[in-house]
Amino acid sequence: MNSTPLLTATGLDKAYGPTTALARASFALRAGEVVAIMGPSGSGKSTLLHCLAGIVRPDAGTITYDGRELTALSDTARSAMRRTDFGFVFQFGQLVPELTCVENVALPLRLNGEKRKAAEARAAEWMARLEVDDTAHKRPGEISGGQGQRVAVARALVTAPRVIFADEPTGALDSLNGERVMQLLTDASRDTGAAVVLVTHEARVAAYSDREVVVRDGAVRDAEWVA
Numbered sequence: 377m378n379s380t381p382l383l384t385a386t387g388l389d390k391a392y393g394p395t396t397a398l399a400r401a402s403f404a405l406r407a408g409e410v411v412a413i414m415g416p417s418g419s420g421k422s423t424l425l426h427c428l429a430g431i432v433r434p435d436a437g438t439i440t441y442d443g444r445e446l447t448a449l450s451d452t453a454r455s456a457m458r459r460t461d462f463g464f465v466f467q468f469g470q471l472v473p474e475l476t477c478v479e480n481v482a483l484p485l486r487l488n489g490e491k492r493k494a495a496e497a498r499a500a501e502w503m504a505r506l507e508v509d510d511t512a513h514k515r516p517g518e519i520s521g522g523q524g525q526r527v528a529v530a531r532a533l534v535t536a537p538r539v540i541f542a543d544e545p546t547g548a549l550d551s552l553n554g555e556r557v558m559q560l561l562t563d564a565s566r567d568t569g570a571a572v573v574l575v576t577h578e579a580r581v582a583a584y585s586d587r588e589v590v591v592r593d594g595a596v597r598d599a600e601w602v603a
Contacts (some may be wrong), residue, residue, distance in 0.1 A: 379406065383441050383539060385404075385427065387401075389401075398424060399595050410565060413574065413575045413576075414591070416577065417577065419593065420593070421575045422575055424596070429458065441539075464540070464543075468548055476515055477519065479496070480516070483531065499531075520553075522553030522556065525545060526556075537570055542573070545557060545561065559584070
């Protein structure tokens with residue numbers, strides 16, 4: 377594995393009113409690496425993920441992705457990067473209820489200008505790989521939670537992202553479905569070379585990672601990377 381970090385954060389501060397979410401937090405991610413961010417509820421781990429993904433701008437500190445300073449980019453440029461280089465899996469999937477599952481998976485490609493037929497063909501390939509091809513023409517309300525989360529993973533992977541951000545991806549699932557989602561997500565990421573930033577408070581989920589970092593009171597403890 378390449379030792380040069382693909383994504384780094386240094387000295388991140390973030391506060392919401394009087395509440396400190398991050399305090400001088402630093403982080404590094406190699407290409408192809410799966411890193412679990414752990415910590416108790418309210419520790420700042422989701423805020424760290426949102427900053428790393430360019431969703432939230434930190435109050436201080438720098439984030440560098442592939443040689444570009446993410447914190448210096450405009451909102452438009454960061455949005456474009458999220459559509460092309462990053463994939464996302466959230467706790468409740470966040471599928472669009474009015475669209476079929478195959479349309480949900482194809483949505484990032486369609487937003488990038490790809491024609492419907494080609495986008496849905498690529499989406500169908502990923503749905504088969506994630507074992508949810510039988511849900512293609514159903515809507516999210518017609519499928520199980522485990523199926524919905526696998527559809528969300530397919531959507532995250534369909535653009536061939538370099539980094540996947542997964543925020544408590546098994547938090548709404550039972551243990552059996554959670555294990556299957558993690559197995560499929562990490563197998564797919566390693567096959568494609570995508571790195572994964574995984575937020576979780578569950579040790580069994582973190583066990584799928586290559587490395588764990590702990591966030592507590594907004595600070596990051598990482599035994600391997602020292603900022």
